[in-house]
Every structure is written in structure tokens, then in C-alpha cells.
Amino acid sequence: MILSRRSTLNPKPWTITLLSGLIFIFLTKVIALWRKAGSFSSESLTPRNEDSISSDVPATVAAVKNPTSKIVYDEYNHERFPPGDPSKRAFAYFVLTGGRFVYASVIRLLILKFVLSMSASKDVLALASLEVDLSGIEPGTTVTVKWRGKPVFIRHRTEEDVKLANSVELASLRDPQQDAERVKNPEWLIVIGVCTHLGCIPLPNAGDYGGWFCPCHGSHYDISGRIRKGPAPYNLEVPTYTFLDENKLLIG
Numbered sequence: 001m002i003l004s005r006r007s008t009l010n011p012k013p014w015t016i017t018l019l020s021g022l023i024f025i026f027l028t029k030v031i032a033l034w035r036k037a038g039s040f041s042s043e044s045l046t047p048r049n050e051d052s053i054s055s056d057v058p059a060t061v062a063a064v065k066n067p068t069s070k071i072v073y074d075e076y077n078h079e080r081f082p083p084g085d086p087s088k089r090a091f092a093y094f095v096l097t098g099g100r101f102v103y104a105s106v107i108r109l110l111i112l113k114f115v116l117s118m119s120a121s122k123d124v125l126a127l128a129s130l131e132v133d134l135s136g137i138e139p140g141t142t143v144t145v146k147w148r149g150k151p152v153f154i155r156h157r158t159e160e161d162v163k164l165a166n167s168v169e170l171a172s173l174r175d176p177q178q179d180a181e182r183v184k185n186p187e188w189l190i191v192i193g194v195c196t197h198l199g200c201i202p203l204p205n206a207g208d209y210g211g212w213f214c215p216c217h218g219s220h221y222d223i224s225g226r227i228r229k230g231p232a233p234y235n236l237e238v239p240t241y242t243f244l245d246e247n248k249l250l251i252g
Contacts, residue, residue, distance in 0.1 A: 129252035142204040151193035191236040
């Protein structure tokens with residue numbers, strides 16, 4: 001029993017080795033720090049000569065470590081023009097200033113060219129508006145013209161068509177709009193012939209309401225181009241247009 005108790009109290013050999021190693025490392029660090037501090041103190045107490053500059057240290061580094069009023073030139077100094085010789089300097093300034101003006105002019109021209117290239121060309125501007133002669137369109141008929149790549153329906157409405165369009169109650173419409181809001185002249189209805197559902201082209205003078213019928217998914221529009229039945233959510237779009245005279249229409 002006594003032997004076993006002593007064996008539990010005695011430290012193991014590997015713990016002694018570990019502790020001794022840690023103590024050795026600690027003492028080594030302390031000695032190194034002490035030596036370093038002693039070297040710094042000795043250097044600070046040693047007087048330095050301003051003229052003594054080591055040849056191994058660059059002049060710029062030596063100037064930082066040992067400030068002095070004496071200027072020491074090294075191989076990194078560039079050649080400077082002596083004062084009072086403005087001939088070369090004036091020519092250099094002239095070239096630099098002129099070059100800046102040239103560069104600014106070139107950049108200005110490039111910017112103007114880029115901005116002007118973004119504007120519409122003459123042929124595009126010509127297609128932006130379309131003039132239509134209305135004199136040949138009979139009452140009760142619909143004419144289709146192409147404007148900006150889209151079909152435009154121009155319908156010459158009769159008096160019965162106008163009365164029928166105005167007799168519809170707004171509460172029954174999916175996209176409520178009065179007929180007067182969609183026309184400038186009750187005799188003429190101008191709408192873009194693209195179904196507001198998925199972009200198909202409706203058929204004129206067809207459908208349950210005497211206006212247009214989309215064969216793709218069965219949308220019905222009335223004589224004012226308003227959606228009355230089917231999946232289309234909105235009325236046919238009314239483009240921008242003006243009447244130049246009684247028989248001239250300008251779309252766009």
C-alpha cells in the first residue's frame with residue numbers, strides 16, 4: 001500500500017521534461033530581449049558624426065536616420081536644367097499645353113459623334129409618323145395600315161356604330177372607358193391592331209359585339225375597341241394621332 005501511494009505522488013518523467021523545456025525557452029527569450037535592449041541603449045548613448053555616412057547605406061536612408069544639413073547626391077538624382085535657361089523649358093511647356101488642347105478637342109469630337117449616333121436617323125424619323133388619306137374609306141368599313149411595325153385599324157363608323165358604342169354601361173366593362181375618351185372624332189376610330197392578351201392580330205367586323213375578334217384565344221372587342229369577352233385584360237391601344245384636315249390623318 002505504501003509503495004503504490006508513493007508511485008502516485010511522484011511526477012512522471014515526461015512532465016519533468018516538458019517543464020524543463022518551457023523554462024529553457026522562457027529564459028532564452030528573456031536573455032535575447034535583454035541583449036537587444038542593451039544594444040539600443042548603447043547606440044543611443046554613442047555620439048554620431050554627421051559626416052560619417054556608411055557607403056553600404058543609400059543616401060536617402062541615411063538622411064532619414066541621420067538628419068543633416070549637408071546634401072548628398074546619389075545615382076538616383078536626375079539631371080536638372082540650370083536656372084536661367086528657359087529655352088528648353090518653354091518648349092516643353094508649349095508642347096504639353098498644345099497636346100492637352102489637342103487631346104481635349106479629339107475627346108470632344110468623339111463624345112459628340114457618340115451622342116449624335118444615338119439619335120434617330122432620317123429614315124427612322126420618317127417611319128415614326130404616318131400620313132393616311134381617309135377619303136377612300138367607306139362608312140362601316142375598316143382599313144389596316146402599318147405603323148412602326150404594328151397594324152393600325154382605322155374604322156369609319158356609322159351613326160349606328162356611334163350610338164351602340166355610347167350605349168354601353170361602364171360598370172359592365174373590364175377596362176372601363178367611355179367612347180368619347182377613345183376618339184377625337186366620333187366618326188373615326190383609330191386603334192392598334194394587337195390583342196392585349198398575347199399579341200395576336202384580331203379580325204375586324206367579327207365577334208359577338210360587332211368590333212374585333214381574336215382567333216388565338218377568343219377575345220371579343222366592341223365597336224370602340226373595348227374588351228368585352230375573353231382573356232384579354234385591356235382595351236385595344238389608341239395611338240397618338242391628329243387630323244390634319246377633314247380627310248388627312250397623321251399617326252404618330
